Amino acid sequence: MEQQVLSAAFPILILGLGWTGQFLAELLVSLQLNYAATTRDGRNNTxxxxxPSDAKDMDVSPLPFAQTVLVTFPVMQPECMTALMDxxxxxxxxTSQWIxxxxxxxxxGDPATRHTPLDRTKDTGRMGAEDVILERGGSVLHLAGLWGDQRLPKNWVPRFATTEAIRNKLLNRQLHLIHGKDVARSIVAVHENFRPGERWIVTDNGCYDWIRLFLAWGNTEQIVIARDLAQHDETCHKALGEGTxxxxxxCGGVKPKxxxxxxxxxxQLQPTEYLKIE
Structure with missing residues (x-):
């Protein structure tokens, strides 16, 4: 999408116009909100x-001022997050609002809310930069499974081809999702009603059952494996109970985690996009 003509200041600067950015750009255009965006190569008028991977190499001279700066990619070095903001x-x-x-x-959790302490053993390298953002009055949006456009859960099912992979999904049945359109609406809402220093969990407020996905979209071999595990694997049988x-x-289904x-x-929003399993 072609971005709007640059001006002295913008409501939003999108650092990393990737998959999420395409939905946000479409929404901003429809709302007649100007924006600037970056890509690695400056494609499509970005x-x-x-x-940089080293904080001492930080160069922000190309970046225009914006009321809100949105960082869409993981920042793996907290020093780089500090250097960028400084x-x-x-x-x-x-100063700007940072998301x-x-x-x-x-x-x-069962379920986890935004106030649930983070399991820092699950840190993939992001948490240090998140801490920097929050300490300096920014906001972190923790997004559930992203889907929309060409990114479809139906296409994820074939990835689980082994017995162990399918077994793991039978035991961890919840799939939490958020559509790109609702991510965009969430970002605009935070931009317009900013609350400094807050973490937020963003899902479509429900969850989906991996068993349903396997039955609807799995191949014959996957379904056979799933049925066999449900009937004969002691742990799976205990978790799933009796029956096919x-x-x-x-009779059951799953509850969100x-x-x-x-x-x-x-x-004061509600999700608008939900996965249809047919």
Whole structure:
């Protein structure tokens, strides 16, 4: 998508116009909100810029000032996050609202809310930069499984081809999702009603059952393996209970392990996009 003509300041600067950015750009255009965005190579009229791996190499001279700076990619060195924020503020001599996108991986609970302590053993290298953002009054959006456009859960099912992979999904049945369109709406809501120093969990406020996905979209071999595990694997049988997989789905289903209710209530929104399993 062609971005709008650059001006002295923008409502939003998108650092990393990737998969998420395409949905956000479409929404911003529809709302007539100007924006600037970066890519590594400056394609499609974006700004050519890349976060360096060493903080001493930080160069923010190409970046225009924006009320909100959105970082869509993982920042694996907290020193780089600090250097980026410092350099950006120094260059423009004013402060911005910072939003960092992250994953829900560190949240464990039944269900986990945004107030649940993070399991730092699940840190993939993101948490240090998240801590920097929060300490400096920014916001972190922990997004559930991203889907939309060409990114479809139906296409994820073939990845689980081994008995062990399928067994893991039978024992961890919950799939939490959030569509790119709702991610974009969430970002705009945080931008417009910013609350400094907060983490948020963002899902579609429900979850999906991997068993349903296997039955709907799995190949014959996957379904045979799933049925066999449900009947003969002691751990799976104990977790799934009696009956066929269809019986389990029809009579039970799963409950979310992530609770994003507070996000939607706080910003007075509701998710609009839900996965249809047919």
């Amino acid at each position: 700004i050519a810029w890349n976060l 350099a950006y503020q120094k260059q423009h001599n004013q 960092l996108l992250s994953s829900t991986r560190p949240f464990k 997989l269809e019986d389990i789905v029809r 992530l609770d994003s209710t507070e996000f939607w209530d706080t910003f």
